[in-house]
Amino acid sequence: MINSNAFNYINVLDKTADAAWIRNQAISNNIANADTPGYKREDINFEGELKRALGNSRYTSMDAKVGNLKVGSLKPRTFKDYNSVSYRMDGNNVDIDTENVMLAANQLKYNAIMTGVNQEFANLKLVMK
Numbered sequence: 001m002i003n004s005n006a007f008n009y010i011n012v013l014d015k016t017a018d019a020a021w022i023r024n025q026a027i028s029n030n031i032a033n034a035d036t037p038g039y040k041r042e043d044i045n046f047e048g049e050l051k052r053a054l055g056n057s058r059y060t061s062m063d064a065k066v067g068n069l070k071v072g073s074l075k076p077r078t079f080k081d082y083n084s085v086s087y088r089m090d091g092n093n094v095d096i097d098t099e100n101v102m103l104a105a106n107q108l109k110y111n112a113i114m115t116g117v118n119q120e121f122a123n124l125k126l127v128m129k
Contacts, residue, residue: 011071013117019046019076020110027103030094037090046076
């Protein structure tokens with residue numbers, strides 16, 4: 001397994017899980033600062049980074065794309081959302097209802113990612129039998 005690509009998908013799923021965890025922290029900060037005057041909501045950009053890293057070639061299989069991916073270059077980037085509309089006079093642009101929906105969706109995504117990681121390890125275990 002020294003020259004094997006057996007862990008390619010696991011490595012990508014690991015980075016994706018890290019990004020979901022960081023997004024969970026950002027959403028939690030948004031919820032905690034919902035009443036802070038002038039606070040601008042935070043989010044992360046990971047999906048765009050992953051899509052860019054995988055490339056747009058229609059004629060390359062997903063296995064090849066993941067195999068050629070430089071996992072170390074995938075970094076979730078936190079950003080302040082200055083573009084979303086603030087409906088409050090104090091400049092805070094956090095909508096608590098939207099943040100709660102995003103938190104629930106992110107938790108579902110994280111659980112699905114962890115299921116994928118567990119399935120990849122189950123596949124490796126099956127192959128090693």
